[in-house]
Amino acid sequence: xxxxxxxxxxxxxxxxxxxxxxxxxxxxxxxxxxxxxxxxxxxxxxxxxxxxxxxxxxxxxxxxxxxxxxxxxxxxxxxxxxxxxxxxxxxxxxxxxxxxxxxxxxxxxxxxxxxxxxxxxxxxxxxxxxxxxxxxxxxxxxxxxxxxxxxxxxxxxxxxxxxxxxxxxxxxxxxxxxxxxxxxxxxxxxxxxxxxxxxxxxxxxxxxxxxxxxxxxxxxxxxxxxxxxxxxxxxxxxxxxxxxxxxxxxxxxxxxxxxxxxxxxxxxxxxxxxxxxxxxxxxxxxxxxxxxxxxx
Numbered sequence: 149x150x151x152x153x154x155x156x157x158x159x160x161x162x163x164x165x166x167x168x169x170x171x172x173x174x175x176x177x178x179x180x181x182x183x184x185x186x187x188x189x190x191x192x193x194x195x196x197x198x199x200x201x202x203x204x205x206x207x208x209x210x211x212x213x214x215x216x217x218x219x220x221x222x223x224x225x226x227x228x229x230x231x232x233x234x235x236x237x238x239x240x241x242x243x244x245x246x247x248x249x250x251x252x253x254x255x256x257x258x259x260x261x262x263x264x265x266x267x268x269x270x271x272x273x274x275x276x277x278x279x280x281x282x283x284x285x286x287x288x289x290x291x292x293x294x295x296x297x298x299x300x301x302x303x304x305x306x307x308x309x310x311x312x313x314x315x316x317x318x319x320x321x322x323x324x325x326x327x328x329x330x331x332x333x334x335x336x337x338x339x340x341x342x343x344x345x346x347x348x349x350x351x352x353x354x355x356x357x358x359x360x361x362x363x364x365x366x367x368x369x370x371x372x373x374x375x376x377x378x379x380x381x382x383x384x385x386x387x388x389x390x391x392x393x394x395x396x397x398x399x400x401x402x403x404x405x406x407x408x409x410x411x412x413x414x415x416x417x418x419x420x421x422x423x424x425x426x427x428x429x430x431x432x433x434x435x436x437x438x439x440x441x442x443x444x
Contacts, residue, residue: 267378339383359412
């Protein structure tokens, strides 16, 4: 090899420690070009660092998968509870609507000494106005009531336009009606046996079975009726069990296993379809049958 300092040519005698050789001419050291290369892959510490990082990434990946799986299980477990909570809130709002209507009925009775008729008939026996229209002033809907023309039927051009105005107390938030619907969810069952009949004004004194034992207002999710239309459920034609399939003339709801009703005394309750037989339901709707009623 040639010395980089003096240019003398010489043959190194072996490999010096550290890869350096000394020139015999000038005595200066220089790198040995024939010295073995250092091992590749870095030091043991660096290799160890790479192993720890790889292990850490694997641990984090496994932990993430476990958390995702647990999160999915928790959502599946909590979903029924969330749905039940929402259903309970909707049912509570529906009961509150019925409570408002029942209170309006009592205030109407206090003012007029009788309940409103199910429907006021014209001279030809055709229904003109619904009890729901008569209750408007007692439901804080005085403005809507004053716009209604009682000299014309409910479906005259003037009155029919008002039927498209939602009255929140008349619509259950569940089912196909909804809080902003102009259709009603609440009806009376009318007939000579009940608290309501067309063109008849009933007094509370005309309910000898007791107001707390007699149904005054029912819920129906199968009838699609504008709130001002004088249309309700006839006692002689209705189905006497809750949520009757494919029947408009029944007490029904979008609530699970039953429907809400308001009693004559103003109380409201949820009737469970699994605990209400046909005969008991019939007795609950009749105002003067004299039969004892064991409420489910």
